Amino acid sequence: MVDSSQIRNYLNEVSDPEIPVLSVLDLGVIQQIYLDSDQWVIELTPTYSGCxxxxxxxxxxxxxxxxxxxxxxxxxxxxxPAWTTDWISKEGRKKLLLYGIAPPVDEVDKKTLFADGPRVSCPKCTSENTRMVSLFGSTACKAHYQCRECLEPFDYFKCLK
Ligand SMILES: [Zn+2]
Structure with missing residues (x-):
């Protein structure tokens, strides 16, 4: 007989199809897992409607x-409550960086704002001297950036609150 923590472990093997390095647990979309009568209920908070x-x-x-x-x-x-990018786990943020995607920064904080988009550190060289190339990257939830120091083009996982 399985229990809910066993099921949670299984879900660690399910990845975000758009960002394969992130599991659904890293993404923070899985809430409670429990048995209701004879059925396992997996509570899931969608990242954003229409994703x-x-x-x-x-x-x-x-x-x-x-x-x-x-x-x-x-x-x-x-x-x-609605999902926000704050729910992406610490582990998930590390995985994003290693994958070459800049994790979400707090865009509401004015200090992180540039005229041409939020200040985002380059995942390759960590420089903050970057610029937004396009508001939409490979998917709608990402913006396309380029580093002015090492010239690396990269995706930024946009902040959602
Ligand atoms: Zn760089």
Missing amino acids: PAMQQIESDILLKLNEKGINNARIKHILS
């Missing part, structure tokens, strides 16, 4: 649990 990755994530979760012999699980959406 094309969410449906993929949900079917990947159920598929992974099926693989592990759990056929009685369902996803329950938790919409409040």
